[in-house]
Amino acid sequence: MIQVTGLTKRYGNKRGVEDITFHVDQGEIVGLLGPNGAGKSTIMKMLTGCHMMTSGRIVINGCDMLEDPDQALRHIGFMPELPPLYLEMEVEEYLLFAAAIKGVPKGERKAHVEGFLGLTGVGDVRGRPIGNLSKGYRQRVGLAQALVGDPKILILDEPTAGLDPRQITEVRDLLKRLSRDHTIMVSSHILAEIGQTCDRVVIISNGRLVAEDTMENLSRGQEEGNLFRLKAACNREELSAALGDIPAIEKIEGCGTDGDRRWFEITAPDTDEVRQAVSAALARHQIPLLELNSGRLSLEQVFLRLTDARAGEGAAL
Secondary structure: OEEEEEEEEEEOOEEEEEEEEEEEOOOOEEEEEOOOOOOHHHHHHHHOOOOOOOEEEEEEOOEEOOOOHHHHHHOEEEEOOOOOOOOOOEHHHHHHHHHHHOOOOHHHHHHHHHHHHHHOOOHHHOOOEHHHOOHHHHHHHHHHHHHOOOOOEEEEEOOOOOOOHHHHHHHHHHHHHHOOOOEEEEEOOOHHHHHHHOOEEEEEEOOEEEEEEOHHHHHHHHOOOOEEEEEEOOOHHHHHHHHOOOOOOOEEEEEEEEOOEEEEEEEOOOOHHHHHHHHHHHHHOOOOEEEEEEOOOOHHHHHHHHHHHHHHHHHHO
């Protein structure tokens, strides 16, 4: 549905993004992640025809963005981070206006818009001026506008900004329902939301692609050997002494504190036998074992490792 190849954008001598290649398949929800200034918004604007690329290729549902931009853009519903709303217009009036712009036949507009009023939860404010709505409601009106016209592809920039926890959950559930009939690309700085919503992630740093994969594969790829994590009421020296007789353990490193309790990364095969040996050794040394977890990295940890590495490469250039 979306195929990006060698995408580059330069502003004079300044690089926006360079040689970005990724794809989004039909029915997928793909997250676009990156630090501030990484190039996420630049990519979003090129995908939606707001910015011209310097070089590269964007194909939207089989339509080349350079060769046939009008046809390519007909397949896209776009919600920018700050939706371009007409604040003096009422909600339903605005969505009917959007339907007219997008070519929905006049006789079908009312029923067409009605479905999206309910789907996005703004039906109860349909008659209110948009300027009188809260930020959360304005975000939902922006999402409804992106859905008007039934585009096959949704590109959403920070769709949960300004929403309360209940509304965020509702939007997450809505995106999962929409993915049955739509392909969705979403940019967000809320890593937990991306992790719970998206099938795959594309991570950008310093204007370049650093990763494109499922969370499971990214997490596995960032693990340095076999490891697991434990939380215990001791320091590193005490833990090393307690576990020193377990030959499978290669390394013990501290990775965080919680009062007098500390997190440690243990480099060793994450097997039942090793876990049992660790538990028994800590019990013999009277060290309380508070938690023992798999070494699988969270999205936040993967993100920090990948973007820190790219930032270091950029600084070295």
